[in-house]
Amino acid sequence: VAKGAGRNRFSYFTPALQVAAQNRMRLTNDLRSAVKGDQLKLYFQPIVHLKTGRVVKAEALLRWQHPQRGLVSPLEFIPLAESSGLIVDIGQWVFNEAVRWVQRWRRDIHPEFQVSLNQSPVEFQREGGSYDVWLRTLREMDMPGQAIVVEITEGLLLDASTMVTDKLLQLRDGGIQVALDDFGTGYSSLSYLNKFDIDYLKIDRSFVSNLAPESSDMALSEAIIVMAHKLGLHVIAEGVETASQRDLLAAANCDFGQGYLFGKPIPAEEFDAFLADRLAIG
Ligand code: C2E
Numbered sequence: 001v002a003k004g005a006g007r008n009r010f011s012y013f014t015p016a017l018q019v020a021a022q023n024r025m026r027l028t029n030d031l032r033s034a035v036k037g038d039q040l041k042l043y044f045q046p047i048v049h050l051k052t053g054r055v056v057k058a059e060a061l062l063r064w065q066h067p068q069r070g071l072v073s074p075l076e077f078i079p080l081a082e083s084s085g086l087i088v089d090i091g092q093w094v095f096n097e098a099v100r101w102v103q104r105w106r107r108d109i110h111p112e113f114q115v116s117l118n119q120s121p122v123e124f125q126r127e128g129g130s131y132d133v134w135l136r137t138l139r140e141m142d143m144p145g146q147a148i149v150v151e152i153t154e155g156l157l158l159d160a161s162t163m164v165t166d167k168l169l170q171l172r173d174g175g176i177q178v179a180l181d182d183f184g185t186g187y188s189s190l191s192y193l194n195k196f197d198i199d200y201l202k203i204d205r206s207f208v209s210n211l212a213p214e215s216s217d218m219a220l221s222e223a224i225i226v227m228a229h230k231l232g233l234h235v236i237a238e239g240v241e242t243a244s245q246r247d248l249l250a251a252a253n254c255d256f257g258q259g260y261l262f263g264k265p266i267p268a269e270e271f272d273a274f275l276a277d278r279l280a281i282g
Pocket residue numbers: 045060061062073074075078094117118119120123151181182205238239240241258259260261265
């Protein structure tokens with residue numbers, strides 16, 4: 001980049017950029033100890049079957065409890081985890097936790113309870129990584145792959161390499177299901193819905209938040225739902241915050257809803273109690 005850079009190379013960095021870079025380095029070092037220690041926490045958010053109101057799925061959402069900074073958002077630390085390679089250990093930790101909880105909820109709450117977890121594009125495409133370890137763990141626990149849903153984003157499918165295709169097939173062979181997260185925010189090419197075996201389509205929160213009768217976002221959501229159903233996919237609406245959004249989605253035949261209306265992401269132990277309470281109420 002810095003053409004002809006020699007002695008003057010450092011003039012390309014302003015103090016502000018230096019501070020930002022130092023900050024990132026420090027946070028990356030902290031993240032390294034966070035993974036070894038017990039600063040990572042898994043939160044869960046309910047996913048509700050709209051027709052019955054039952055909670056039959058949950059999304060696992062990662063949190064970092066930093067000793068000084070407090071809760072750090074995954075939007076901030078996942079990029080650091082990716083650039084440092086820590087994402088491999090972190091992803092494995094998330095899987096181990098998720099699998100432990102879903103085993104319990106399939107036993108106590110519903111035999112087909114599913115937990116979904118997020119895989120960033122870098123994480124999914126990492127060299128040499130495969131889902132062998134996950135599938136072996138599931139076998140050893142005597143758990144079907146269907147207990148787990150992997151959430152990926154559209155960008156991954158856009159110019160899918162054979163590596164991406166192979167990994168999707170590997171998940172499929174192991175029974176693990178696949179959800180397309182944040183649908184509508186990327187290129188939303190419909191062709192890859194046919195080309196790849198996808199089980200769930202998650203309508204992005206940006207559409208759901210503007211839902212009103214006769215609105216263009218309503219028309220779009222309705223069209224997405226009809227199309228998904230024709231292709232054999234189930235639809236999950238993200239970011240459902242009001243009863244009116246829920247009712248409009250249910251009327252449009254949307255299968256599942258997720259959002260603050262049904263519950264915010266909460267720590268695993270609390271979510272476990274939340275599920276038990278709901279089961280007791282019936
Ligand atoms: P996402 O997968 O699209 O997750 C949904 C995000 O929307 C979550 O943010 C959730 O807390 C938030 N949300 C849910 N319902 C509502 C609502 O009704 N209103 C509003 N305003 N927001 C709602 P969160 O937990 O901060 O996670 C952000 C992103 O970080 C996730 O987006 C996902 O892409 C990524 N992420 C989270 N956990 C992991 C992980 O374990 N691994 C990887 N690779 N990425 C993760």
